[in-house]
Amino acid sequence: xxxxxxxxxxxxxxxxxxxxxxxxxxxxxxxxxxxxxxxxxxxxxxxxxxxxxxxxxxxxxxxxxxxxxxxxxxxxxxxxxxxxxxxxxxxxxxxxxxxxxxxxxxxxxxxxxxxxxxxxxxxxxxxxxxxxxxxxxxxxxxxxxxxxxxxxxxxxxxxxxxxxxxxxxxxxxxxxxxxxxxxxxxxxxxxxxxxxxxxxxxxxxxxxxxxxxxxxxxxxxxxxxxxxxxxxxxxxxxxxxxxxxxxxxxxxxxxxxxxx
Numbered sequence: 001x002x003x004x005x006x007x008x009x010x011x012x013x014x015x016x017x018x019x020x021x022x023x024x025x026x027x028x029x030x031x032x033x034x035x036x037x038x039x040x041x042x043x044x045x046x047x048x049x050x051x052x053x054x055x056x057x058x059x060x061x062x063x064x065x066x067x068x069x070x071x072x073x074x075x076x077x078x079x080x081x082x083x084x085x086x087x088x089x090x091x092x093x094x095x096x097x098x099x100x101x102x103x104x105x106x107x108x109x110x111x112x113x114x115x116x117x118x119x120x121x122x123x124x125x126x127x128x129x130x131x132x133x134x135x136x137x138x139x140x141x142x143x144x145x146x147x148x149x150x151x152x153x154x155x156x157x158x159x160x161x162x163x164x165x166x167x168x169x170x171x172x173x174x175x176x177x178x179x180x181x182x183x184x185x186x187x188x189x190x191x192x193x194x195x196x197x198x199x200x201x202x203x204x205x206x207x208x209x210x211x212x213x214x215x216x217x218x219x220x221x222x223x224x225x226x227x228x229x230x231x232x233x234x235x236x237x238x239x240x241x242x243x244x245x246x247x248x249x250x251x252x253x254x255x256x257x258x259x260x
Contacts, residue, residue, distance in 0.1 A: 025050050025059065032097040034060045044097050062097035066158065067108070071115045073166070080127045085166040090115050090146070096154030104153045111150060115160070118145050135162050 026049055027033050033045040036058045045059075052059050073087040092111060094100045100107045122142050123131060131138070139160050147157040 022054055023051050025052050027061075030063060030065050032062045032064060034062055034097050034101045036060075041098065041102060060101050062094055062100055064094055064097070066091055066093045069108075069112060069115070071112070071119055073164075074116055074120050076120050076123045078123065078128045078131060079125060082128045083168075084128065084131065085164075086119060086123055086131070086162060087164055088115070088119055088142070088160060088162045090157065091159040092146075092150070092155055092157045094154055095156045099152065099154030107150075107153050107155060110153065111146070111155060111157075114146055114149060115142075118142055119162075131162075131165050138162065 025033065027045060027047045029047045031047065033050055033052075035042045035045055035052065038056060039058075042057070069090040069092070071088040071090055073085045075083060076086050077083050090111065094107070104110050119142060122138060122145065126134070126138065139162060142162075143157055143160040146160065147155075150157060
């Protein structure tokens, strides 16, 4: 058996090297180290090569980058008693690592639960039409509420976006019927407005013609010209009302002069 004599001082040196290797921590730019000294908060260490004394100091890494969280689909009853399923996406980040570790046990789970309850609470105060047409306003309201309540945890909520509002088939058909009725209503209004404008133009034209009888004669000539350009065997010559009235007046006058 071959015996190798190792100097006794090698073991303490190896132990010291091992402790030093375990003590130095590399902190990336997007992280912070929350350090505790014998259980009490000591300091938040910034990026770089940092020394942590094993057994005496404890550390927790905190990521400062923006976190994207999917809020699970929630059953929401709107103010007009319509049940829908709504899901959303939440964007937040840690701005105070000390509060994020000390003030809440698990800030990610806490934000998730807060987002779900706030989503149901805010959307339940609105009608279905508002959920479908005023998403920007509701996104802003939800973001403000979550951001205000999570500030004590060192969290900053930057944005909330409602992704989907799922309806059942009966409600989809009802909305389609409502949209069709709305389109018909708008079509009737546009048609009525067109008739009103046309009648105003016709009245204006009649007033111009009544003040200038020559304009009516020109209109007759234009009408005859249009008829002559068509393949027709019948031509109707319109007579002015004044001409017909004059003929009837002459006939009546002649009858009055002739004895019965």
